Amino acid sequence: MSRPTPSTQTLHEALEAAAGIGGLAPSIHNTQPWRWRVAPPVLELRSVRDRQLAAADPLGRLLMLSCGAALHHARVALAAEGIRSTVERLPDPADSDLLARITAVDRGGASAATTRALAAIRERHTDRRPVSSTPVTPTALTALAQAAEAEGAHLHVLRPDGVIELAAAAAEAQRVENRDPDIVEELAYWVGGSNTPSVTAPSATGGGETLGLPADVIPTTPPRSTVPGRDFGHGGTLPIGESPARGGHDRAASYAVLYTDEDLPEAWLRAGEALSAVWLAATERGLSVLPLSAAVEVDATRATLRRLLSHLGEPMLVLRIGVPEPGPVPHTPRLRPDQTIEHR
Ligand SMILES: Cc1cc2nc3c(=O)[nH]c(=O)nc-3n(C[C@H](O)[C@H](O)[C@H](O)COP(=O)(O)O)c2cc1C
Known part of the structure; x- marks a missing residue:
């Protein structure tokens, strides 16, 4: 059984935090071609076409892949808060930049799997170094x-x-x-x-x-x-x-x-x-x-x-x-949340 929907204030904060986590997603050349709109109980994901690679990605396929990764990160963040949500992808045929509408449905407990996934989001990075000689199982x-x-x-x-x-x-x-x-x-x-x-x-x-x-x-x-x-x-x-x-x-x-x-x-x-x-x-x-x-x-x-x-x-x-070689790889910087998140 699920607990009642949290207060709007708390939900607003959770949606904003999820958008911030979405911003940690990988993107082609770190273009971060996304923008979020927090409007409880909804979190909207929009594409930013100014940051599409016009020459290498004229159709916007890689832009959409990048935004999809951000969408999944945000879904994980909500799930790790115990928030169950529904996702409508490309919900408005007249507005192709509106990529997804995530709607919080109710709140319960978070699973250990989503907590682990959230930890992995903070750790994940692109590693361009040679891999070690240990094969992947x-x-x-x-x-x-x-x-x-x-x-x-x-x-x-x-x-x-x-x-x-x-x-x-x-x-x-x-x-x-x-x-x-x-x-x-x-x-x-x-x-x-x-x-x-x-x-x-x-x-x-x-x-x-x-x-x-x-x-x-x-x-x-x-x-x-x-x-x-x-x-x-x-x-x-x-x-x-x-x-x-x-x-x-x-x-x-x-x-x-x-x-x-x-x-x-x-x-x-x-x-x-x-x-x-x-x-x-x-x-x-x-x-x-x-x-x-x-x-x-x-x-x-x-x-x-x-x-x-x-x-x-x-x-x-x-x-x-x-399997990576040991040793640190720097994290690639991101836009600040206030540069990618707007509020209703
Ligand atoms: C769709 C997509 C394509 C990418 N293509 C390449 C690539 O061809 N070569 C590369 O070194 N990194 C590639 N990357 C990794 C990005 O450069 C990287 O995600 C971004 O710089 C952010 O860094 P981070 O993943 O360490 O957070 C790609 C990432 C995405 C999402």
Whole structure:
């Protein structure tokens, strides 16, 4: 049995806190393309099209994936407060930027699983360093696939021959993007080099809260790997400590394609929710995740990924999953909550 709905004040605070937790979600180039509106008992999620990557993501698929991850984070935060909620995705056909309406229904106890997931949200980060030589267990990979399924998406873990094809596709995607001046310029805008501060968002208080990628989360040199990571155009300041004896940083990594049944905005949003669920499940198991999106940004290599899935679905994102090397990786800064949350 559930307890009565909490007072509006308390609910307002809980919704605001959930929006703040949503802001910790991963997003393409840390664009954080979301805005929240707290209107108890409703929390609305809107997209911010100004922060869509016009060149690399003209359809807004990666923007929607990012917002979907934020939506899942907010759902976890509410559930960890014991708040049961309903979610309407893309509820208004006349307002395509209104991505989701979360409505608090009632309040009870929080499960241990949601409390663990909330802790994982605070810990989760992108780790671009080489992974360790310890492989990911099949049991863990099954759990991650189940996490994706629970959110209406799928995770296909590639076999070694698939990884070789993925490596070729990722390298080709990078070559195509490096030749596109609009994509190169866009990347340079969002990704700070060692001498360039990342993009500073306009702020009423003049605080330098950031969007984009700072240099300290980008490896000093590209790690040697079978599947190339994103070429940010320059090195950063993150030490990678790669062991030359190991020969390639991703030998023990698993590679998976997150995919959906359809290539439509609601499926993109759900893929983002699945991305968050998979990543939190990985974090809880001590695994690192590195999303690789170049191969889904380029039509020709996207087709290769579709073939790798035996045309079972629409590829949304490639994930490298591994057991991380010890050592800290800095967290990427976020906009302040007052820059992303408004109140009714
Ligand atoms: C849809 C999507 C695509 C991404 N693609 C890449 C990528 O190709 N390469 C990369 O290094 N990071 C990628 N990322 C990770 C983001 O750069 C990262 O989430 C963001 O900078 C925030 O940092 P954090 O995850 O450490 O909090 C992607 C994230 C998302 C959500």
